[in-house]
Amino acid sequence: MAHVALRSVRKSYSEKEILKGISMDIQRGELISIVGPSGSGKTTLLRIIDGLVPPDSGEIRIDGNRLTKENAPTIRARVGMVFQKPLLFDASVYDNVALSLKFRGVPNDLIRKKVEEALDLVKLKDLAKRNALTLSGGEAQRVALARTLVYDPDLILLDEPTANLDPANVQIIERALTKANVEMKTVVLVTHNIFQARRIAKRVALLLDGAVIEIQDTESFFNRPLDPRTRLFIDGDLVY
Ligand SMILES: Nc1ncnc2c1ncn2[C@@H]1O[C@H](COP(=O)(O)OP(=O)(O)O)[C@@H](O)[C@H]1O
Ligand SMILES: [Mg+2]
Structure with missing residues (x-):
């Protein structure tokens, strides 16, 4: 059974459809990276997985249990979220x-x-x-x-955790994530840094305009992308 299963997840904000029917399975112990241009819906998707934002339709299952408003607090006790800007006390x-x-x-x-x-x-x-x-x-x-x-937590969600950080800090964070993952924690890393995805992810998904257009193991994603837009994104040539 998938650790996280998304089925036809849709979300709109003020008439604009931000997520256009996302379906994907994330296995326990995976380190998957979700990449995509700014505005493609990465943060929204992560917040939906975290139970912070309800989808308009579709479903999210964590260990087979459908995520609802009622059970979100219980499920979230096993989930950790790291935001782009840390809020410390x-x-x-x-x-x-x-x-x-x-x-x-x-x-x-x-x-x-x-x-x-x-x-x-x-x-x-x-x-x-x-x-x-x-x-x-x-x-x-x-x-x-x-x-x-x-x-x-057995599921760690991160939203661009190393954006604007220097290489030394990036390396410490990447090593800590790799180590957590070796301990069979599931890691979902949102990043627009494709080099980071290539360094530490085992699988990469490309989100474009609210749809997952490619999802492959990291080596295939970078070397044999199936969608021509993936190649453009990797090469930095995707004008969007
Ligand atoms: N709470 C919100 N209300 C209205 N629009 C939103 C909200 N959150 C995100 N959006 C819009 O949804 C789109 C996708 O945003 P986001 O998920 O943050 O993308 P990404 O993280 O890939 O940059 C953007 O156009 C953004 O302005
Ligand atoms: Mg974002």
Whole structure:
């Protein structure tokens, strides 16, 4: 059974159809990247998978369970979302990462262990006591990732997590995602950086104007695209 199954998902905003019937299966333990030009509907699709936005029609199944308004809170407890711009609290890095565990009533000594592991993964142990609002953009995004990884979600959704970051920060984030994926977590990475998709994704989907026009394993996607528009997108020649 697919971890995430989308069937004919449609979404419009003020008469304009943003998602035009998306169907796809994402298997447990996959690292799939969704690429596409700005405005193609990537963020909307991710928010629908996350249960933040309901589709107008179609369905989303997580582990076979249909995502509804009623069960979204339960399903979302196993899902982690990292946004393009991290929203951190005016508190230490440690407290930012620990917060979700405190909400879940996790005992303090386990919180300490989990937070240290998560900070280690994104190489932020040395900054645990720093106020999160004093961090650089890259460090802040690493805190956001640690905050997600710390509660062990089995589905991690990321919306352009490394946009505008320098290569060192990008590398730390990509390594942390690869490691999470090796531990059989399902990772859905939205990015308009096709080089990133090529580096770490096992499968790539191209979203164009609200439709998935190509979905293939990474090697085939880049070397033997089936749709001519995929080749244009890869080459940076897709005028849209
Ligand atoms: N809440 C919203 N209300 C109205 N229009 C929206 C909303 N969210 C997204 N859109 C529109 O939907 C289209 C796709 O947006 P988005 O999903 O953010 O694309 P992407 O992430 O690929 O850039 C854009 O034209 C955007 O303006
Ligand atoms: Mg977006």
